[in-house]
Amino acid sequence: MIRIANGQGFWGDWLEAPVRLVEQGPIDYLMLDYLAEVTMSILQKQKAADPALGYARDFPPLIGRIAGRLRERGVRVLANAGGVNPVACAREVRRLAPGLKVAVVLGDDILDSLDELLAAGHEMRNMDTGEPLSTIRDDIQSANAYLGAFPIAEALATGADVVITGRCTDSALALAPMIHEFEWKQDDFDLLAAGTIAGHVIECGAQSTGGNSQVDWQSIPDMANIGFPILEMEPDGTFAVTKHAGTGGRVTAAVVKEQLLYEIGDPRRYMMADCVSDFTTIRLHDEGHDRVRFTGIRGGPRPETLKVSISYHYGWKAVGTLVYTWPQALAKAQAADRIVRAHVDELGLKFEKIHTEFFGVNACLGPAAPVVADPAEVELRMGVRGTDRKAVDRFTRELIPLVLNGPPGATGYSDGRPKVREIVAYWPALIPREAIRARVEVVE
Amino acid sequence: MKIPLSRVAHTRSGDKGDLSNIGVIAHEERHYPVLLREVTAERVKARFGDLVRGRVERYELPNLGALNFLLYEALDGGGTISLRTDAQGKTHGAALLAMEIEVDPGEL
Numbered sequence: 001m002i003r004i005a006n007g008q009g010f011w012g013d014w015l016e017a018p019v020r021l022v023e024q025g026p027i028d029y030l031m032l033d034y035l036a037e038v039t040m041s042i043l044q045k046q047k048a049a050d051p052a053l054g055y056a057r058d059f060p061p062l063i064g065r066i067a068g069r070l071r072e073r074g075v076r077v078l079a080n081a082g083g084v085n086p087v088a089c090a091r092e093v094r095r096l097a098p099g100l101k102v103a104v105v106l107g108d109d110i111l112d113s114l115d116e117l118l119a120a121g122h123e124m125r126n127m128d129t130g131e132p133l134s135t136i137r138d139d140i141q142s143a144n145a146y147l148g149a150f151p152i153a154e155a156l157a158t159g160a161d162v163v164i165t166g167r168c169t170d171s172a173l174a175l176a177p178m179i180h181e182f183e184w185k186q187d188d189f190d191l192l193a194a195g196t197i198a199g200h201v202i203e204c205g206a207q208s209t210g211g212n213s214q215v216d217w218q219s220i221p222d223m224a225n226i227g228f229p230i231l232e233m234e235p236d237g238t239f240a241v242t243k244h245a246g247t248g249g250r251v252t253a254a255v256v257k258e259q260l261l262y263e264i265g266d267p268r269r270y271m272m273a274d275c276v277s278d279f280t281t282i283r284l285h286d287e288g289h290d291r292v293r294f295t296g297i298r299g300g301p302r303p304e305t306l307k308v309s310i311s312y313h314y315g316w317k318a319v320g321t322l323v324y325t326w327p328q329a330l331a332k333a334q335a336a337d338r339i340v341r342a343h344v345d346e347l348g349l350k351f352e353k354i355h356t357e358f359f360g361v362n363a364c365l366g367p368a369a370p371v372v373a374d375p376a377e378v379e380l381r382m383g384v385r386g387t388d389r390k391a392v393d394r395f396t397r398e399l400i401p402l403v404l405n406g407p408p409g410a411t412g413y414s415d416g417r418p419k420v421r422e423i424v425a426y427w428p429a430l431i432p433r434e435a436i437r438a439r440v441e442v443v444e
Numbered sequence: 445m446k447i448p449l450s451r452v453a454h455t456r457s458g459d460k461g462d463l464s465n466i467g468v469i470a471h472e473e474r475h476y477p478v479l480l481r482e483v484t485a486e487r488v489k490a491r492f493g494d495l496v497r498g499r500v501e502r503y504e505l506p507n508l509g510a511l512n513f514l515l516y517e518a519l520d521g522g523g524t525i526s527l528r529t530d531a532q533g534k535t536h537g538a539a540l541l542a543m544e545i546e547v548d549p550g551e552l
Contacts, residue, residue: 038524128461214454214537215471254469257508258456261467265460267503267512280505319527355520355527364530367493368539383527423524426461 002181004174004198005230008032008079009205011039011056017205017228018062022069025244027230030070031173032079033203034059040142040167041311041424043083044111054085055092055164063162064096070161071099078152078173082164084109084142090164090443103160105151107438108167110308110431111143117435124308124429133429139312141424145431146307148273149195150186151438152176158442167309169272171199174231182235186274186302193277193299194237196270200277201241201259201294202229208241208259209290210249215258222248227290242291251290273307276300305430314425315352316392319383320399321359323412326376332407333358333380339406340382340398349394351386379412385423392420446544451552452478455537462522463514464496464533466540470509475551479511480504482545488513491543492536 005027007018011034021027034056047054059081063070070077082089086104093102110117114137117124124133133140144167153176155163165173175195178184184191201208208229210220227247232240242251260279264270267279276299283296324332337356344354357363359379361372384395396417403410449468452475457466468483470476489500498516505512519533520526530536 128463212456214456214541254454254471257469257510258454258467260508261465261469261505261510261512262456263458263460263465264467264512265465265514267505280507282507284508314525317525317527353520353527357529359529363528364535365539366495368491368542370542381529385525385527425521425525426523428461 002029002177002233003027003230004029004031004177004202004233005228006031006033006174006202006205007228008034009203009207010034010036011058013205015058015062019066020247021228021244022066022073022075024247027075029177030075030077032059032077032081033170033173034079034081035083035167037309037426038311038424040084040144040309043085044142047085052088055083055089056081059089060092060096063093063100067097067100076156076160077162078176080165080168080173082166084166086164086166087441087443093162093164094443100161101159101442102162102164103155103158103440103442105147105155105163105165105168105438105440107151107436108144108147108165110145110436111140114140114143117431120435122431122435124310124431127428127430133310133427136312136427141311141313143308143310145436146273146309147436147438148172148302149175149179150274151440153179155440156180158440160442170203171196171272172274174199174202175274178233189275189299189301190297191237192275194239194294194297195233196272196275196277196299197279197282197297198231198233198239198294201256202231204259204262205229206249207262208256209243209251210255213250213255213258215254220250224248237297238293238295240287240291240293251292253284253286253292256284256292271303273302275302304433306433306436308429308431310427310429311424312427314423315385315387316389316420317383317385317423318392318396318418318420319381320396320418321412322380322399322402322410324378324380324407325409325411327374329375329378330358330361332409333378335407336380336402336410337382339402343398344395347394349391350388351384351391353385355383357381389420396420445547445549447547448541449483449543449545450541455540457533457535457537459519459522459532462519463516464518464536466513466515466537468511468513468540473509476506476509478545478547478551482547483511485513487543488515488540491540492518
C-alpha cells in the first residue's frame with residue numbers, strides 16, 4: 001500500500017495544508033495542483049517579461065520550507081507548478097533545497113510549435129463551438145497539451161525527490177506514483193481507471209474531506225484545522241480515501257460522493273489522457289472513522305487524442321458595484337441600472353454584453369432565489385465586456401456619479417471606479433497523441 | 445405530498461467552460477427512485493429560467509444513488525468571460541435544494 005496526499009487543490013489554496021500533511025502523519029507522495037485553465041496565459045506573460053519566471057512562485061519556497069521533513073520521512077513530491085517554465089522552477093527549487101533531486105516533465109508546451117502543427121493539418125477546433133483555431137491564431141497567449149501519468153512515472157524512475165510538470169491532467173499527478181510503484185501498464189485499463197478516479201477524488205483538496213460539503217455542514221468538526229485528503233492505494237486498484245488522525249473535517253460516503261460528481265460529464269466515459277473511467281462501476285464502503293473504501297472500478301482504453309488547452313485574448317471587461325439601502329433598496333438599484341444603461345446608449349458605447357445583478361436578491365440563484373419582501377440592502381452589480389477597451393473604460397466612470405445624481409442612499413463606493421481587466425479566454429481542443437512528445441530531464 | 449428536494453438529496457456543482465454540472469445525491473439509497481422520477485432534465489432546466497440558455501442532460505449513477513446534470517450555456521460564457529458573481533456555477537447545486545418534488549409519504 002502507498003499513501004498519496006494532495007496538499008493544494010488550486011493555486012491559492014491553503015498554504016499550511018502541504019506542511020501539515022508531511023508533519024501530522026505518514027505519507028509517501030505529496031501531490032500539489034497549481035494550474036487552473038487560464039493560469040498558463042498569466043505565466044506566459046511573466047515569462048515574456050523575465051525568462052526566469054513563468055511558474056507557480058509559491059512552490060519553491062514551500063519546498064524550501066519542508067525539505068528537511070521530506071528527506072527525513074522519504075516523502076516525494078509531484079507538482080504541476082512548472083507552468084510554462086518547469087526548468088526555471090526546478091532551478092529555484094534546487095537553490096532553496098539543494099539536497100533534493102529534481103526532475104521535470106517537458107513537452108506539453110506547444111506555443112512555439114503551433115504554426116507547424118497547424119501546417120501539418122491539426123486544426124485544433126474548439127471542442128465546444130467547432131471553430132478552427134486559425135480564427136484566433138493572432139490572439140493566442142498559451143497552448144499546452146494535457147500530458148498523462150506515464151511520463152511523470154518515468155520522472156519518478158530517475159529517483160527524483162521532486163517531480164515538476166507543466167500542464168498534465170490533475171489526476172495524473174496521483175496516478176503516476178501508482179504506475180511507478182506497482183508497475184501498472186498502459187493496457188491495465190481497470191487499474192488506470194481506479195487510479196484516475198482516486199486522483200479525481202483528491203485533486204480538489206479538502207473538497208473530499210468536508211470542505212464545501214452540504215451534508216450536515218454545521219456539524220463538521222474543526223474546519224479551521226481541516227485535514228487534506230490521503231489515498232491509501234493497493235496494487236490491485238482498490239483504495240481508501242482518508243485524512244490524518246486528529247485533523248478537522250469529515251470523510252464519509254456522502255462527502256466523497258459530492259466530490260466524485262464534481263466537474264464530471266458523462267459518468268460512463270470520463271476521458272483522461274491515460275484511460276476512460278466508468279464512474280457507474282464504483283462501489284463505496286463507508287468504513288467509519290473518516291475512511292471510505294473504493295472497489296469494483298472498471299475502465300477502457302485511452303483515447304487516441306490528447307486534450308489541448310489554449311488561452312487567447314478575447315477582449316476587456318469591468319464590473320462595478322453600488323450599495324442601496326432600505327427602504328425600497330431593490331427599486332433604487334433598479335432605477336440606477338436604468339440610468340447607467342441610458343447613459344451608455346447616449347454615449348454610443350458598444351458592448352458584447354451588459355450584465356446587471358441585484359446582489360442580495362437574485363445574483364447567484366436567479367429565478368430559484370427565495371423572495372425577500374424589502375431587503376435591508378441590495379448591491380447593484382453591473383458589468384460590461386467587449387473588444388473596445390476605451391468603451392469599457394468609459395463605462396467605469398458611470399457608476400459613482402449616481403451617489404449624488406441618482407436614487408437616494410447609495411454607498412459602498414470607497415474603492416473608487418472599477419478596474420478594466422483583460423479577458424483571456426479558454427479554447428479547449430484535441431490533438432492526436434503522436435503529435436505530442438513528452439520527455440524527462442533531471443535538473444542539476 | 446410536496447417536499448423540498450433537500451429532504452431527500454444533497455448537491456454539488458461546478459464548471460467546465462460555459463457548462464455547469466450538478467451532482468444530485470440521495471441521502472438514503474431508497475430515495476434514489478424518487479430522484480429518478482421527480483428530478484428530470486426538464487424540471488432542472490425550468491428551475492434556472494434565463495440563467496441557463498442551452499439544453500440540460502441527465503446521467504444516472506445508480507451505484508451512488510446519484511444523478512449528474514449537465515447544463516449547457518449556463519455561465520454567460522464561463523470562466524473569465526462571464527460577468528456573473530457565480531461565473532463557475534458553484535451555487536447551481538444550491539439552486540436546486542428548494543425545488544418542490546411530489547412524494548408519497550411511504551417513500552420517505
